[in-house]
Amino acid sequence: MTNSERLININTDGAMIQKEAIKIDLPSLTIEKKDDVSQSLAFRAMVLFQVLAYGSYSVLVHLCERGGVIMFSSTTMNLVLEFIKLSFSLTSHLFNSRKSSSMDIFNYKLWFRHSLPYSIPGLLYFINNNLAVHMQLQMDPASYQILSNFKIVTTAILYRIIIKQKLSRQQWFAVLLLFCGGLFYSLGAINDPAKISKVNMRRMYIRPLGLPMIFIYCTLSGFAGVYNEWILKKYYSESLHKQNIYLYTYGTLLNLIPAVGIPLLTSKSLFKLDLFKGFSFYTWLIIATQALNGLFMSVVIKHSSNIIRLFIISFSLIVTTVLSVIVFDLTLNIYFFVSFAAMMSAVYLYYFKEV
Numbered sequence: 569m570t571n572s573e574r575l576i577n578i579n580t581d582g583a584m585i586q587k588e589a590i591k592i593d594l595p596s597l598t599i600e601k602k603d604d605v606s607q608s609l610a611f612r613a614m615v616l617f618q619v620l621a622y623g624s625y626s627v628l629v630h631l632c633e634r635g636g637v638i639m640f641s642s643t644t645m646n647l648v649l650e651f652i653k654l655s656f657s658l659t660s661h662l663f664n665s666r667k668s669s670s671m672d673i674f675n676y677k678l679w680f681r682h683s684l685p686y687s688i689p690g691l692l693y694f695i696n697n698n699l700a701v702h703m704q705l706q707m708d709p710a711s712y713q714i715l716s717n718f719k720i721v722t723t724a725i726l727y728r729i730i731i732k733q734k735l736s737r738q739q740w741f742a743v744l745l746l747f748c749g750g751l752f753y754s755l756g757a758i759n760d761p762a763k764i765s766k767v768n769m770r771r772m773y774i775r776p777l778g779l780p781m782i783f784i785y786c787t788l789s790g791f792a793g794v795y796n797e798w799i800l801k802k803y804y805s806e807s808l809h810k811q812n813i814y815l816y817t818y819g820t821l822l823n824l825i826p827a828v829g830i831p832l833l834t835s836k837s838l839f840k841l842d843l844f845k846g847f848s849f850y851t852w853l854i855i856a857t858q859a860l861n862g863l864f865m866s867v868v869i870k871h872s873s874n875i876i877r878l879f880i881i882s883f884s885l886i887v888t889t890v891l892s893v894i895v896f897d898l899t900l901n902i903y904f905f906v907s908f909a910a911m912m913s914a915v916y917l918y919y920f921k922e923v
Contacts, residue, residue, distance in 0.1 A: 588639065618865065621860065625886060627888060627892060641670050642698045642825040650861050657816060666676075689795050690817075690822065694819055697819075706781060709896075709898075711902070716782070716785075717749075720881075720918065721786070721914075738918075739918050742918035746915075753906075772900065772903075772904060801870065827843065885914075
């Protein structure tokens with residue numbers, strides 16, 4: 569072999585080694601970037617805010633209730649909420665696009681093709697966000713929050729199916745313990761609808777219709793959360809603002825149709841439309857907190873996982889319980905304390921590694 573041939577081989581091998589190094593280094597840089605975000609003070613502040621937002625949601629909805637009726641339209645509230653998130657994401661994306669000279673969002677054919685995967689979680693969130701409002705009439709805030717922990721069960725199963733993440737025996741035991749705790753509370757706290765109207769509303773209660781509603785809610789929520797995480801991480805290099813634009817556009821359009829269509833059919837006049845009928849200070853407080861909550865959650869899911877989301881939901885139970893006792897003078901029953909102990913044990917077993 570000549571010197572020139574040796575030189576060619578050395579250069580070729582060097583190029584191959586360099587390419588391999590690039591392939592190895594890029595994912596590690598991505599992981600480091602995700603770790604940096606999830607360990608930052610701002611990220612932890614977002615998580616703390618979300619615990620407060622989730623915990624206060626059901627209490628605020630009940631404060632908008634008058635005579636067993638929620639005064640505002642759930643689709644109108646969610647329309648405003650989704651539009652605020654869409655406006656923020658669109659403004660942020662356009663601002664960043666001006667810096668990078670990338671305005672591909674105005675390529676409508678490309679936009680539609682890229683946005684299609686987000687239509688699935690968009691539809692699921694549309695159903696769930698409206699269901700979450702009407703479900704409040706079927707149970708008290710603390711009952712709603714404790715039964716919402718069933719999301720851990722549905723998310724764990726769907727995590728295994730969609731993202732192929734294996735759970736340890738300890739984690740499966742935690743899921744079983746959580747399910748048993750919620751089932752025990754459901755059977756103990758369920759009340760006859762006729763009796764609920766006569767008893768003191770300071771007592772904890774669940775109407776029979778509340779159980780299938782919470783089952784549907786937790787199933788859809790688990791699927792939407794896991795599927796949304798899969799999309800966000802599949803296109804990890806894509807701007808989070810652009811991904812949010814796709815998702816919130818579907819949320820805005822889906823809520824717009826019933827929010828405007830139903831009042832238009834009942835009033836039969838465009839000039840008599842009153843979209844904000846029944847809105848109060850508490851309604852706008854729900855919109856403000858949940859808009860921030862949604863934007864923060866997209867950061868959490870993209871740079872961490874749905875496990876943090878479930879951690880937030882679990883610990884928001886404490887916020888809901890404290891607020892319910894303060895605001896409604898709610899009397900907690902034995903079923904709550906037993907279920908709470910079981911669920912907190914399940915949360916510990918699920919999130920922490922085996923010893």
